[in-house]
Amino acid sequence: MERLEVESTSLIKQPKAVWAVFFASIIAFMGLGLVDPILPAIAGSLNASPSEVTLLFTSYNAVMAIAMLITGVISSRIGIKWTLLTGIVVIAVFSALGGMASDVWTIIGLRGGWGLGNALFVATALSAIVTLSGSGTAKAVILYEAAVGLGISVGPLVGGWLGAISWRGPFLGVASLMVIAFIGLSLLMPKSSEKASSRAARTSIWAPFRAMRYRSLVVLGLTACFYNIGFFTLMAYAPFVMGLDEHGLGYVFLAWGVLLAITSVGTAPKMQEKFGTVKSMGAMLFLFALMLLAMGIWTDTQWVIIATVIVAGALLGNNNTLITTAVMNASPVERSTASAAYSFLRFLGGALAPFMAGKLAEWFNPHVPFLVGAGFVLLAVLFIAINHKHVKHVDEVGTGH
Template sequence: MSSLSQSAAHSDEQPASLVEDEASLLKQPKAVWAVFFACIIAFMGIGLVDPILPALAEQLDASHSEVTLLFTSYNAVMAIAMLITGWISGRIGIKWTLLSGILIIAVFSALGGLSNDIWTLVSLRGGWGLGNALFVATALAAIVSLSKSGTARAIILYEAAIGLGISVGPLLGGWLGAMTWRGPFLGVATLMVVAFIGLSVLMPKQKPSNTAKAKASLLDPFRALKHRSLFVFGITAALYNFGFFTLLAYSPFVMGLDEHGLGFVFLGWGILLAVTSVFMAPKLQLKFGTIKSICIMLFFFAVLLAVMGIWTSTQWVVIAAVILAGAMLGNNNTLITTAVMNAAPVERSTASAAYSFLRFLGGAIAPFMAGKLSEIFNPHVPFYVGAGFVLLAVVFIMMNEKHVKHVDEIGAGH
């Protein structure tokens, strides 16, 4: 097997279109599947706590806004930590950065399962976010580097792992959470140990000292944001994440379901997210172009959030809207991730870090804001505000189309 640096150099030669015909998506080295499996488990952590949010509020005597801080601390630490992922991976290598992230997630999720109050749990979720940042930013670069089927197919594989993790997470969280709210946290810790062993065995060794990433600076992500295209995609993601995390962190409180019920709802959401990210997004990109497709998906997502705001008290409407939103988000995630990887002439890991910093800042503010808005006003308001931010994302990317249209031109050049 070629080294990571050789594979990365090879992947840079691949065309950036979402539709590639060179190799089967499933014909990948074992190392890719090891990272893929670890990605699934890592992204379980996002949706795993969803089904237990109402139970946490009741059993730990916490308000809705206090419980949503589990997402805020997680995303805030992840956003800041994204800025140092490239610097760290350049010094210890992709493999050890991944393993460090997995180990941190395992430790903090286990400690979370052993905690006894909401504030300790919120703090530990922040540590979980640090581990996730090290893993997530590096996993995308690892899959792209190790994959033999080109950049776009590698990104689709990465998005599929995200979709599977996000969909299976709530189901597992609901099942374990029905026994005890501690179950989901201890479950992730156990699965992360399995992922750690798998990556240790299957990922090739890499000497970071001879790579360009070894010279990475902590300022690289900020320098990368000077490229207007990358900045535009980052701000767009930050804005639509207000809607994403309003749905993820707040909707469980208004559905009136138990842990199992919430688990199944978010399973449906996650399945649609996974399927569309792999099968539908490439077709949309080919038919309408990347930028137009992103705008269409975000517009329909804003409509669904508005529908949830209008009919917040009608259980079946909220459930249906949550599940359908998975399709909009699955398409958008693949489209915008692919666009980011080709938006600016910088290292993919640096582009990912800069974009993720802005993206998760939105994800940090939104959950707590949604909980507070519901307490100050009423349960409808968080969904209206989320819809407004998503529409703002559409307006922002359309206003800056001239700075990002080259992404479609790269795809058309395939």
């Protein structure tokens, strides 16, 4: 009991700057889930096909993947605080413009700008929490993933409510929430972290590419790339086959996000301690592949799709924490650089998956996107197993924290 109390205290007792980033991260990640319940509504209102609407995720993730490569260059020059604030402003501007747009292709372009803002915020938020936290890498990652989970879980509920009024509501809602995040971060994050960042060596634009010389980082990045194809197939295409309105989709993805949040904080660390990071990751990915396979077989059965989406949240929550912790311990490069290189590879999968899912459904039938997604997640399992010797050291490094 005594040991548990000490551990929980060390996670909760964080500098004010960490909590400022934590709460801003919740609001930033609400943006991802806010849009999910309104995808069918956008398609209906703007006379767009599902594959066109899924480009909202593709443009967002594609720009985010490329922008991840320059986040370290920017943050090492203007400081952690100003990089986070810049990201928030960019998200607010492009989401507000998206809410005022009148055709799907304009929104697709604006979502790319939103992705740029998110890249600046997300990559910096992770390295900021890890750097500023006094409780070690593993606990800092748990804190970050908790913020991600909370944001993703609350987002669809708010998106469903606002989306029931108008599909424009969630876009304008994100812009409003970003204003709150900007004020909170401006007031709560001290200037000392900014100064510490300015004294650090300036990151080269080539740093993420040089980091990819480490096999461990590339293995984890490509594993996440394949896994993200399954993840974003679920996120971007499942709403089209559920047959639910905005409120219904909001509640389903709320349940999904709640499980994601609980497992990322509650069960992932226990699994990591008992079975090891890589084995636990492989098990979660395999079970997620089975969920997608079930969605592909029983696509026409509404309750199966709803149940598998919700249950998948638990698997994704565990895996997100496991793989993020592994990346932070995988190579000797700076954490912000490792995060940028990894995120670039990861979001390439996120860029490919949504549009591919929409097109596969148009070319073949609604079953195929989920079956292909399951295939890519299984490929991630095989890839991590084949390259186990290059990543097994992450647990040895992790024990030092």
